[in-house]
């Protein structure tokens with residue numbers, strides 16, 4: 001892959017409206033996943049940089065106009081941010097593809113969704129209204145206030161889209177923010193300062209601190225001036241974040257890992273189920289929290305489905321992420337690549353049947369490439385069945401009946417998404433109800449509706465993002481009561 005033209009050699013923080021280096025001048029290097037050669041030096045934030053950013057955000061919150069603006073005025077800025085993203089969509093996709101290894105056609109879709117995140121929350125904020133509670137003796141109404149400085153911590157898969165998925169509702173709510181992007185993929189976030197400035201967002205409302213999770217991320221979570229942390233990342237990191245936030249009693253939204261089942265009953269439309277199952281696990285390089293990475297197939301169609309999945313997987317085009325024909329690009333980082341390959345070995349060692357992929361494609365000598373990999377006859381005791389792989393690897397497991405399908409679907413600590421394929425409507429609803437997942441799609445792949453609650457149960461996290469759920473997280477709802485007559489107060493000491 002040729003590096004995109006005009007690639008910045010240095011990436012800096014953006015604090016209080018200015019591009020700045022770290023206070024101690026610390027930096028780290030970032031590489032692209034095709035050559036694994038460093039392409040830029042990035043400011044490595046620490047507690048002092050986080051403190052500067054939180055101070056700037058707190059000042060913009062208490063002294064600046066942003067939290068008090070009428071919703072329409074904030075929505076105008078959010079729409080201008082969306083315009084600025086759309087104006088740069090090709091550049092965002094190009095940089096994202098270079099930095100993450102995501103196929104460029106998919107990165108373009110993510111850039112469009114990033115703009116939509118801002119448009120959606122612009123619309124929400126102008127139509128927002130509050131509850132009022134009327135009874136004969138008393139009237140109550142809700143006042144909603146922005147929570148303050150929001151800390152946003154994001155992962156390396158679809159970085160730009162996920163950053164905007166947090167920025168848009170936080171800004172719509174009137175919060176000011178400090179964003180800490182993932183250290184493996186800081187490039188697309190470096191476009192945000194110009195986007196925010198061009199849209200007229202006041203200085204200090206948006207702050208960006210790059211850095212390693214254990215330093216910059218941890219400092220953001222530990223900072224007493226940040227009452228909200230929205231975190232997306234691994235379950236184990238989420239546990240660390242929760243423990244660090246506990247002494248401050250911070251509000252947390254935790255979007256964590258997944259190992260989502262795709263349950264295919266014998267009466268399903270097998271053509272559609274096959275397309276959906278393949279897209280569900282191999283799009284975004286399989287580095288997708290909602291990937292349907294365990295395909296559970298009813299015995300009557302099991303062998304047919306395994307054959308279809310294997311044949312199609314062998315034909316998935318793996319290669320240069322910047323080539324629009326590529327369906328599966330390069331995995332984000334050599335460490336992650338090694339981890340995914342470790343799972344492929346574990347699957348073979350534990351006796352699963354490898355029916356497609358399992359290795360670097362022969363035509364790709366370098367880069368973090370793995371052919372689309374399908375394991376059949378996967379048993380629930382195997383690590384590849386239970387643990388999140390977060391790469392282009394799918395497990396297929398047979399089931400005998402509905403009860404076994406539900407049991408297997410729930411035989412993991414995660415509970416993010418589920419996909420159910422059947423023509424039996426009543427069964428579809430029964431299974432959707434019984435599967436432990438935050439989100440279920442029946443006879444469909446992951447099609448999002450931004451109004452709906454997004455999030456997981458069990459080890460996949462807690463709190464919901466999307467529509468009013470996001471605005472609830474970034475605001476405080478306060479109730480005001482007023483009596484409409486005699487409230488009958490007991491007269492102590494009278």
Ligand code: NAD
Pocket residue numbers: 153154155156157180181182183211212213214216217218219221232233234235237238240241254255256257258288289388390416455456460461
């Ligand atoms: P990660 O947990 O390693 O890192 C996520 C972010 O947390 C990064 O910005 C990192 O720097 C930061 N971080 C690391 N240690 C920290 C600490 N001690 N304190 C504060 N911040 C810290 O996750 P990742 O490898 O970047 O992302 C992949 C994971 O994200 C997968 O498990 C995937 O399922 C999950 N994910 C979940 C969703 C969802 O919505 N549920 C969406 C996308 C990704």
